[in-house]
Amino acid sequence: MNPDFLPAIGASLRALGEFATWREVTDETLAEVAAELDRARAAVAGARGQQRANRCARHPGGPVDPTATNGCLLCGVAERRPATPVPDEFVPGDVIRFYDEHGHEAAAARYGPQAVTRALVLRARHPSTRRPGQPVPPRTESEK
Incomplete structure (x- = not known):
């Protein structure tokens, strides 16, 4: 299971729950419910897929580095090569x-x-x- 899709599933379920409080149901409302159901189904299908290899929010599909703290090769390089600090006498x-x-x-x-x-x-x-x-x-x- 890929937990990255859990927030999207939760948002779709909350939106669907709000439709239950509406008193007036029209064709337009039913179309919105159908669209939200489609989004929820797509999120569930994505959650059934493989979990991404790295846990990086900035580079979710990026290359993997098992030695990096979040598993991301791109962020791991930045961690290993810190920027040169600004000198104290900077004017x-x-x-x-x-x-x-x-x-x-x-x-x-x-x-x-x-x-x-x-x-x-x-x-x-x-x-x-x-x-x-x-x-x-x-x-x-x-x-x-």
Whole structure:
């Protein structure tokens, strides 16, 4: 049995239970009941199928890695290769200046990819959407 379909089965059963409280039954109502029954049957048929190999909500049909915590190869790679932390001395303005002078590869090598990405996002953000206390990176001539 595949438990992934249990929420869909429950939702269909609840929807069918609500139809019982309706006083007026029309052809349109019966069509809705029939459609909900079809959805419930499809969910039950899916639950009878094989259980998915990994327990990943983001990659349900993805490749399997038995060593990963949720069985997903794609998430397991991210767990084994954590991102480079942003340096404590991170100043977006310095990163942007270095980035503009030396390019992406050199800035990523010096400050780390997360620091470069964060600085570029801050530079692209409109001043009205910046959070209070956030440093404002300098604008280049092309942005003025």
